[in-house]
Amino acid sequence: MRISRVAIATTVLAGATAAGFGLTTGTALADSDEKLPITTFGDIAVDAVHHRVFVSDPTSGKIVSTNYQGHEATAVTGLAGVDGLALSADSNVLYAAVSGGHRIAAIATDTLTETASYPVGDTVAIRDVVGPISGKLWFSTIGGNVGTGTIGSVDLATSAVAVHDARADGVGLYTTPMISTGAGAPGLVVLTDASTTSGDSVVYDVSSGAADLKLAAEVFGEFTSDVAISGDGADLIQAGYNGSHRIAISDGTKTAAFTSLNHFGGVEVAADGRVALSLRGGSHDVYVFQPGATTPKLTFALPSVAGSYNRPEVVGRGLAWEPGGSRIFAVAQGDGTENNYWLYTLNDSDPVEPDPTTASPSPSTSTPSPGPSGTSSPEPLRPTIWLTAPATATRGQALTITGSINANMPLPAGKELALWRHDMETTSSPSLDGVTTTDANGEFRFASTPPVGGRVIYDVVFKGDEQYLPATASAVVQVSRTTPGLTLDKNKTVNAYGTTVTFTATLGATYKNRVVEIWADPYGADQGNRLLKRATVNSAGKVSAGFKLTRNTTLTARFAGDARYAPRTVTSVAYTKVAVNTKITRHYRTKKIGSVTYYVVRTTKDPHFITTMTAYPNRFHRLVIQRYKNGKWTAFQGATLGLDKYGVSEAWITGYYPAGQRFRVRAEYGNSPYGDKINATTYGSWKYYTYAK
Structure with a gap:
């Protein structure tokens, strides 16, 4: 379980002193103090295909796009009051509810350019959006009076706009509601009044293209911060100031859930049913529950912001699962400054590519729309x-x-x-x-x-x-589609630092598509996953790409699928050593003992060791010294040393050692309990020294 903390101030590690050593070391720096470039938070969406995170800023009228580590921030501007976000199933289009323009904007995720606009009418309010479902985008809106919060739709084929008449159902939310859907029931949408103590939620089935009322749930006396649909599509999971509840969509039965916890800020349900809940007040943790469990399997404690005693807390609606993956993305606030926001990546592991065939709307009935009127002849019936x-x-x-x-x-x-x-x-x-x-x-x-x-x-x-x-x-x-054969070589190989390695993907039989992509995702790299090559395989079904290795790297081969063969993704991990060298100084000459070159140090001097290693923030290494005794090398001394920002550490061994005693020293990476795991375990070469009067 890991937390990738991004946009948090630097952590400074001071040097330490080990027995027998006088240690000089510089500081090791973590990620830079880089906040999300927003002043308010609207919504978050995660694109697992391009490995991007989108965050809307209603006040600034923009959508910020970052990589999974919160870097490479770019923005789509000119979206006055942009709030809710929805991503198409193929991750090619991001839909944004632009309240200031009374419209829904369609933005291409690969170029971050607006490609279409769907006006909803100058008199129609809009806050949130989900979909597409049944060929339509569904948005939340409200009429001219309080108590008329409801749902509307935009037909993507015709741009026709329809606003549902909530009065026909006998329901209406007090303010403009939030709107959400879930993978467990892709034809259902939930509207929630998050601005009043009632916390009412309304569930509609829109899989037919019309809004069919399924549930009107009253949660009186409780502010509702967020609502999600359970993984099996049977319940609403409501999070608020007085705990969390499950509300059966079938009959509205309400039961307390996760009762040992309270004061929730956000809830998100993954496609496999895992539930993520964020806490507010006192504990600012994020919990992950397996489907049906009441005890969390994982707990993430958000670290405090450097320079502040405050621990950020996840904002309402600030949680998002990586589609098809294990990462949870959280937007948090709370260092004492109102408009400071940070992005946290929780359970930050290798990405799992989503299968675009796993989620689809459920078939349902079509709801008739009003028929023509005002004619003298019998009106045709709408079936x-x-x-x-x-x-x-x-x-x-x-x-x-x-x-x-x-x-x-x-x-x-x-x-x-x-x-x-x-x-x-x-x-x-x-x-x-x-x-x-x-x-x-x-x-x-x-x-x-x-x-x-x-x-x-x-x-x-x-x-x-x-x-x-x-x-x-x-x-x-x-x-169904046939699963194609796809392999990627060089898995679990250990490679020297700086080596350019060629990786080859092999694709088996397919129908029409013969294109394969090869991606590289170096561990801990700010740049995130990068495309190395996208090409049609050769006659042997192979495509290759070279990559210079400086860190452990996950290589991914992707086949997008075609009409008869399903998409497939395979990965290989190429382990990469660090470049390391230890130099001995304060000697006055060298000599050979047998075939080995020794540095000769006066008995009145202290040997000085300078280790140079591939730099990385907060990196440590072990310095190991052995002594030649009774015809064999035996352990003598060792210490864990920090490297400065240039990848350099210095150490001395003090004390008196008689002339003629022989020693050897080397640096080792990967054996320290404080060390990172960005590279493979690496042992430097032995350097030999002895003493003389």
Whole structure:
């Protein structure tokens, strides 16, 4: 368990004195005092594909992008009042709720440029955004009066805006709510009033493209800081000033959760169901719970800021899991200055690439919208389509989609419906997969054999007629794809410092895509993961890239997948030694004893050792001295020494030693309990010395 602390003031390590040694050492510096360049916090989003973290600043009207270590900060500006953030499933687009512009901005994550804008109307307030779900972005809004907080949507295909009428459901939140969703129930969204003591939450199912009320939960008397959906999609997890609760989405049953703890600030649930909770007041820790557990498996204590006695605490909504990974990102505040923020990376381990096929919206019903009115002839009825489809299917094998269509009563037999298929190979226009008609009960059945794997969306379309308006409903099926063979060589090799090593990835059989990327992520590097090469493999299925090794480095080979073969990622770790040399001074000559060269030191002098090693903040090493006695080398003295910022340490051995005694000395990296693990264990070469009168 590790905490990568970024944007925290430097830690200074002073020298120490070991028995028999007089030690001179410089200071070793940690990361620089670099705060997040924001004045207020809105929301956080994590891009596991490009290894970036996005933080919105409503007051400054910008989104700050950093790497996983909080460095390389760049900003997208001109977004007045930007607050909520949502990342597309493929991590290619970041959607931002821009309250000052009454719009949602679409930003390309690779170039950080705005590529599209979706106005919601000059009179429509907007605070938060999630999605896309069922082809729409869903945002939180409020009408002209308090108590009318609700949900709205923007259709990405048509830019059509719709604001849900909360009064039709008999609910309405007091202020503009937060909005969130979860991997455990990708078709559900939660609106939460975090500004009043009521702490009400409303759950809608939007998988059909309309907002269907599932739950209106009243949490009276408790400020709610954050809400998340549990990993199994069955409960809300509410965090607030009076503890945390689970609220069953099925019936609103409320039970206390994590009862030994209280005063929570934020909650986030990973795709596998792990729950991260941040505390406020007294303890500023972050806890991680396994699914269903009430005792935390991991606890992260945020360190205090240098120059301050205060420990930062995670701000509300300041937690975010790395999609598909184990990292938790936390935005914290609290060194005594209101507008100082820092980014912490918790459980900072090698990244695990997310599988883009694991999350998909659940099929559900479509909600009818108002029909035309004001005509003298009978108004056409708006029907509703209900669908039943398998959640998963096997590519190339038949699946069945069934359903019914009615408008207060089943439509008569013979009404024609069409099945359209959207998949990876029909992105520009869907494929007509079949036509059928209703039976006497308004029921229908389609058979489809999906030729393409991955996320497949089926649309059942009724065109309408003089009696009935058009209707559409959608279902999402995850269709299997074959796992391709992919390897990356040089795993667990130990390499000399500064060596340029060629890494080769080998890709097995695929359908159309033959492109492989090779990435390098040096341990502790501020630059983060970097792309070494992206190329089509050769006829043998191989692609290679060279990289100069100065630290232990995780190499990653990525195949993005295609219509029949799933994405795959493999890694290798190349261990890298440090460059190390120990020099003996204060001698007056050298001589050979046998084939070995010795430095000769007067018995009245103290040998002086200067060790030079690859520099890294807070680096230590061991200096080991052995004595030749009774025909063999035996342990004599040793000490743990700090290196200065240039990677240099100095030491002397004091005392009187008779002429003729023989010693040898070397520096060792990786054997100190205080040392870092940025490089592989390295043993310097022995240097020999003896005494003479």
